[in-house]
Amino acid sequence: MSGQDYLSLYKAAEKARVNAHAPYSGFKVGAALLTGDGRVFTGVNVENSSFGATICAERTAFVKAISEGVRDFEAIAVSAGDEPAVPCGICRQFMSDFAPDLKVVTGPSDEDGNGLKVIGLRELFPEAFVLDRQDRQ
């Protein structure tokens, strides 16, 4: 992927962010997930009055794609507007189960991509937990 590809994915995350539902934290996040076949699934954080039921933007995007049958992922961009945002621990584990080689694109970034960062999920989440399901009842 080129720098321009990462920037357009980040812009899709920024655009999606307007639909974030964050009445409790006020911290609105948008995500854009690029699949292996070039589709983009967006997501936002959806908070709940039972705080633990909140879902992050990254997992919203993944759940949308997975429920449409997608299993091949290239990159995810995350935007919190002018503030930095990197995936939380739960999202790192969640994404690692499906796409350990995912690229994570974050900002804040200006229109031209100044400030954009691209980090491998393996770097963000080393020594990931992997469940060995063999020989289990």
Ligand code: THU
């Ligand atoms: N949040 C995300 O959606 N993604 C991140 O990468 C960081 C945190 C959400 C969860 C919660 O709704 C709000 O941001 C504050 O933690």
